[in-house]
Amino acid sequence: MKTAILHLSDFHITDPKFCERTVESLLQVNGQDANDAFFTGLIAKIKTFSPKVEYIVISGDITNSAEVTEFQVAEKLITRLLTELKISPNNCLLIPGDHEVHRPTLEYERRLPENIGKETSQMNEVKFRNFSKFYKAIKQKEFDCNALIYDEFTIGNVVFLAANSNYNVGHRSAFGFFPVEELRKSLADTENRLQNHHKVIVFHHNLAASYDDKQSGQWDSINRRDVIPLFESYNLKLLLFGNEHTPTSRALDNTGIYFSEPGALSGKNPSGSFKIYELQSDPSRIVFKNHFFDNRQKNSHQEPTTGTFVKIDVAELKGTELAEFEIYKKENHKLVEPLSLPENEPTIEATSIEIAEVPPVPVVYTNSAIQDRLYQIVREKKLFHSGHFHWSESSRAHNWIDVARLLEDNRDLFFVQKSIVDVIDQFELDKDCDLIIGLGAEGNVISTKAAIYFGKPYTSLPYSYRYDDSHSFERKLNFDNGSGVYKTVMIICDVVNDGRTLRKLVGSHEKEFFDNVEKIIVVSLFYTGLAEEISNNILNYNKLPKDHDGSDDFQVDRIEFYFIKALRIEKCPYGSEYRKECFIFRDELSCVHLFYDEEQAAAINISD
Amino acid sequence: MIISRIDIDEGVYYNLHAEEVVTSNFLADDNSGVYVDRLQIRTINRVFDDIKSHEKKNIILDFSKIVACQPNLRDRLIQLKKDGYLMLFINLLESLCEELQLSIMDNPLNKKEDALYQKFYLFEDQGHACLDGEFLPSRIFESEFKRRIKGYIAHHVQPHTSSFIYLSTFVDMKKFISYENSFLIFSLYTLAIKVTSIWKSELTGDPILICQSLNSSYLASVLSTLLKLDILILDQVGPVNKLYNRIEKNISSKRKYIIVSDMVCLGTEVKIVKNIVHFMGGKCLGNIAIIKTETLKKSDIKRKDATVAVFSIKRENNKELNFGIKTDLESLE
Numbered sequence: 001m002k003t004a005i006l007h008l009s010d011f012h013i014t015d016p017k018f019c020e021r022t023v024e025s026l027l028q029v030n031g032q033d034a035n036d037a038f039f040t041g042l043i044a045k046i047k048t049f050s051p052k053v054e055y056i057v058i059s060g061d062i063t064n065s066a067e068v069t070e071f072q073v074a075e076k077l078i079t080r081l082l083t084e085l086k087i088s089p090n091n092c093l094l095i096p097g098d099h100e101v102h103r104p105t106l107e108y109e110r111r112l113p114e115n116i117g118k119e120t121s122q123m124n125e126v127k128f129r130n131f132s133k134f135y136k137a138i139k140q141k142e143f144d145c146n147a148l149i150y151d152e153f154t155i156g157n158v159v160f161l162a163a164n165s166n167y168n169v170g171h172r173s174a175f176g177f178f179p180v181e182e183l184r185k186s187l188a189d190t191e192n193r194l195q196n197h198h199k200v201i202v203f204h205h206n207l208a209a210s211y212d213d214k215q216s217g218q219w220d221s222i223n224r225r226d227v228i229p230l231f232e233s234y235n236l237k238l239l240l241f242g243n244e245h246t247p248t249s250r251a252l253d254n255t256g257i258y259f260s261e262p263g264a265l266s267g268k269n270p271s272g273s274f275k276i277y278e279l280q281s282d283p284s285r286i287v288f289k290n291h292f293f294d295n296r297q298k299n300s301h302q303e304p305t306t307g308t309f310v311k312i313d314v315a316e317l318k319g320t321e322l323a324e325f326e327i328y329k330k331e332n333h334k335l336v337e338p339l340s341l342p343e344n345e346p347t348i349e350a351t352s353i354e355i356a357e358v359p360p361v362p363v364v365y366t367n368s369a370i371q372d373r374l375y376q377i378v379r380e381k382k383l384f385h386s387g388h389f390h391w392s393e394s395s396r397a398h399n400w401i402d403v404a405r406l407l408e409d410n411r412d413l414f415f416v417q418k419s420i421v422d423v424i425d426q427f428e429l430d431k432d433c434d435l436i437i438g439l440g441a442e443g444n445v446i447s448t449k450a451a452i453y454f455g456k457p458y459t460s461l462p463y464s465y466r467y468d469d470s471h472s473f474e475r476k477l478n479f480d481n482g483s484g485v486y487k488t489v490m491i492i493c494d495v496v497n498d499g500r501t502l503r504k505l506v507g508s509h510e511k512e513f514f515d516n517v518e519k520i521i522v523v524s525l526f527y528t529g530l531a532e533e534i535s536n537n538i539l540n541y542n543k544l545p546k547d548h549d550g551s552d553d554f555q556v557d558r559i560e561f562y563f564i565k566a567l568r569i570e571k572c573p574y575g576s577e578y579r580k581e582c583f584i585f586r587d588e589l590s591c592v593h594l595f596y597d598e599e600q601a602a603a604i605n606i607s608d
Numbered sequence: 609m610i611i612s613r614i615d616i617d618e619g620v621y622y623n624l625h626a627e628e629v630v631t632s633n634f635l636a637d638d639n640s641g642v643y644v645d646r647l648q649i650r651t652i653n654r655v656f657d658d659i660k661s662h663e664k665k666n667i668i669l670d671f672s673k674i675v676a677c678q679p680n681l682r683d684r685l686i687q688l689k690k691d692g693y694l695m696l697f698i699n700l701l702e703s704l705c706e707e708l709q710l711s712i713m714d715n716p717l718n719k720k721e722d723a724l725y726q727k728f729y730l731f732e733d734q735g736h737a738c739l740d741g742e743f744l745p746s747r748i749f750e751s752e753f754k755r756r757i758k759g760y761i762a763h764h765v766q767p768h769t770s771s772f773i774y775l776s777t778f779v780d781m782k783k784f785i786s787y788e789n790s791f792l793i794f795s796l797y798t799l800a801i802k803v804t805s806i807w808k809s810e811l812t813g814d815p816i817l818i819c820q821s822l823n824s825s826y827l828a829s830v831l832s833t834l835l836k837l838d839i840l841i842l843d844q845v846g847p848v849n850k851l852y853n854r855i856e857k858n859i860s861s862k863r864k865y866i867i868v869s870d871m872v873c874l875g876t877e878v879k880i881v882k883n884i885v886h887f888m889g890g891k892c893l894g895n896i897a898i899i900k901t902e903t904l905k906k907s908d909i910k911r912k913d914a915t916v917a918v919f920s921i922k923r924e925n926n927k928e929l930n931f932g933i934k935t936d937l938e939s940l941e
Contacts, residue, residue, distance in 0.1 A: 104648075111653075408839055408841075414833065418637060442825075444826045445826070445839070447829075455609050461822075473781075
């Protein structure tokens, strides 16, 4: 059998009236002529493909804000697509992305008396109200907003399943998630109904990322540990998703499961793209050949304006794309003689088995778009300095990130503030948080949006090495924790190295307050330390390396750490004798930068 | 977070534009600063939820700087009216009134000048004298600020000799920022609006906000969002008066600088920052603060007062606020 499946994703049709950011999509509500021209080019290109495209999957974020006006345009464009390509709506899978959740309505309705206390997963009718109307207009049937797997089509003995990964998406953004038991049940039902069918599943959130060192994509990392084994046990072979706007395909982790992302259809930068999977099936083998199309003129670096798609040979795509996905191959099995068990085997005494403690899965922020943007700013503005930088007698390094300079541009500042909110949002760190503290001037500056957004009590404190440079009233926390009211406190700062400054704050400067704090959440822009394995507890004293210099440090072991970007800096290799051993410092060569007053610090040490 | 709610004797006041600025910039990612002019449904919901959360039924909605609004506002207003709320709108554009189809309601006490309703009553019955006074937003704000700041004026335990004068009390702005955070944001909004008015043409040159202390860094951060201006963090001016970080400090002769302070008393720290800016080739536009102290009569000031603040401690109120400045010299009077 030969046929072809069209994979489109992330149209982000935008109504600028409701757009909260710069419009990144070529498809806009008020751009009918441009939209029509775009789809004319798109359809023309698809029609040139052989074999004929007879199926289509659209993996979410069709609209930008789930507004009615956006869905009206989407309905018109997709109807045109199906009509001109002569594809039945039954052979089309429409997947909702997180942008299909109408947040203003959800924000409002969740406060109604009848909805107080409901989780977002219990308000699917509200979430998908606008999407449901659009879905019915295209598919001529209702969208089951509460079903995890809600639609399918079959091609011979291959079934394509449509799944909704927006379980946790609500008025705030969230990672992809499948409730495990419901997924198990749905896959079991499918297997019972469609025995001997090979399964392909389509959803929105990316289960992996485009960069080799980030594995969990935009998926809840704990849920991912359960979902992937389930896919394996039910023999799913191919995952199709979108969300990341980066076309790619490869095998998932160390499994035999392939995944493919087509990129954003109508993106400006990077340029839009889509894929066609050519199905080649015979009794011994089923394979999808991967064909990639990009919206650009060859050798042009300009942003495309219409759907001028060109086919790109995947061989040219330098390891980011696979040429094909083999989802079935008939194996040649040899019969094996059953083993005969020896008689009268001596019994084996049971021995106790020690089960190694499984370390907790680190909950690490992996929004590559934000991390890469942050790193790009550091590079473009040349903020990563080399030299000898001293913050105290014991805190010395040979690199420094000039965060104050990073924050100067108000657009970069807004981006950084939003990033901090994103970290807190994604891990729901605000849920039990009783107080937010902005640390240092930079921490204060980057915390303002979070403090207002989450509506938490807020204060600020100087860095430990700045305590004596500040007015006495600046050093006051102004919140009394004698009765233990503030059990969970969040500290927001710009840079964390080994956490010494934080432990000094908790164990010394504000000991009285923090003695009654059960959990300290630290959210930082950068982590500059040397930990080989990143986890949330690396700032705790009991997790420090054995050779850690414990002088002027404090035993604090209840810090939970999150950061946006790791950017390792080189610590000063000299020990306490650096004044003699480091010739650069000793001979006052010009690249030494002191961020503290040596005389004042010495006087304080003497008085202590 | 509702920032502009002020309880007055006659009822409860809300500034819808201030609330929209919070929604757009801090709850959503619109990032348009104080330049938004359209009321979104999210803002309407927030304000109306707050209205229903308290018992007072007299509501004053300030429509200053609101040019348009998303649908549903009319329905919400009518529902509130049905629920027994008496509403007075101030600074409502006639065009908006017509868009909301409210002009069918005709109260003879409505006061219109040019195309602006200074007062528009959302009821026709004239018998509600409680909402009949003058409601000037600036006076409402100033009165509320004075009421709140009193709680943060504390005595110095030991003689405080800032700038070679005695200050018997000080304003604990850090505590104010923490405990009055919502109202502080409204104060910053008010300050931002004032800046856009006073320095309208100068703002086109994108001046830079300078902060030099922990408090002013918080204020500058919020003002950066509101005014869409860049910031510069000086590390550190304050008790040490020592700049630690001089690496490529970006003070340009082509840009102007606005010094951000929490409170300006005699202006010593402001002068230090000004000198640093001038020394490094920049030019100061002026100084903005939440509070300033007016130690001189306006008529005696020869040069233009370059400090813009939302609240002044002055002769008319310093006794009430228990804020005073002394020296050890004998009085000549």
